[in-house]
Amino acid sequence: MNQLLLRDASSAEPGGSWNPDPGGIQAAEGGDRARTARVGLRLLLVAVSSLFFLFMVAFILRSQVADWQPLTEPLAPLASPWPLWLNSALLVVASIALQWARMAARRGRLGATVGGFALGGVFALAFLLGQLWVWQRFAAWGYFLASNPANSFFYLLTGLHGVHLLGGLVAWGRTLVKFRQRMPLAQLSASVELCAIYWHYLLGLWLVLFALLTSTPETYQAIAAFCGLR
Template sequence: MNELPLSGFRDNALPSEREGRGTAIAGMRIFLTVVTMLFLLLLIAFLARSQGGDWRSLSDPTAPLSRPWLLWINSLLLGLGCLALQWARVAGRHGQRGESLVAFWLGGLCTLGFIFGQLGAWWQFELWGYGVAANPASSFFYLLTGLHGLHLVGGLLVWGLTLRGFSRGRAPARLQLRVELCAIYWHYLLALWLLLFLVLSSPPGVYSVIAALCGLG
């Protein structure tokens, strides 16, 4: 198995490499803060709208999320993708180039499976009569899952650029930084997805309680 030279992030890292890594991590944190605020505002709007009389819960016995088996499979795929990217991250820190590359590939492929699975869930919603404009609840489902998916697609673009860096033999420190940023981003999007899944599949009574506590009722 090919070995990477020692990563520039260890104790013997050059000051410029440490500064570059710190700047990249800080930039990622700022970006994730903005994304968090965006989804927080959308979830507040979701809760407020759920109190309307025309709201049809997605977890009703005849609704798609009464048996969300496909979304559970998708969640598993995204979770496996996160584990694979974490594996790539750790392998890179130990200078294991080949192992890091394999794990990085697996992380991206699992994520592609998640995205196609989400498209399958959209198709399932259409079959159940819960299209985009069918009712406010389904509209929010498409909005929230679609926006989450777009953020993953953006991450996959960086994933692809990182793979190209592997094939071109880019500087190990730069590649390791990209792998670490991808892992952080994927972990965040997994946590965000689990929150969205929980909210979207909750019964109407939960929305009423939360809305009342937040003064949205």
């Protein structure tokens, strides 16, 4: 019986599945720093997704209470959401610019990389200013944070999205400084890559938020019913 419980070492089981080549695993501080950073960033984005997903669930649940006044009503600020369309366009341009920088960096073209990278940040800044302007319009129309849960969620979700973009801009600024210090492109391309991934993610997240915030109460009702929240 003991033979069953005590495994012979020469069988060396379980000897390493889930890795095609057990010998080929790399040490982290070796050449593949960039890959490790990408994995880390993607994990962060998973956590951020969890955060916004839960906010959206809360949004749907809260929207089913009678005191909810939709922002899409004829006289409400999102009846015609053209300012948000404008801001979305800015963010799309920012994302495209960074993607361009990323591709240029891969091909080793320094000038195009710097140009695209700088444009990406500038358009992201423009997006943030645009969002602030939308907030100002809300306030001017008398739609304050605490006057209705729909307003509260609008400020909260756009604000949090903006804070995440601001965090990205900090990384962007630091990379820009490195460009000015004339570091070799090979080192910088990793940072450009990370910024591009983050920008694309925040664009996607924004589009989801945009869709959610400008949907009609009937849509919320349908989603709530589908999730069993009604």
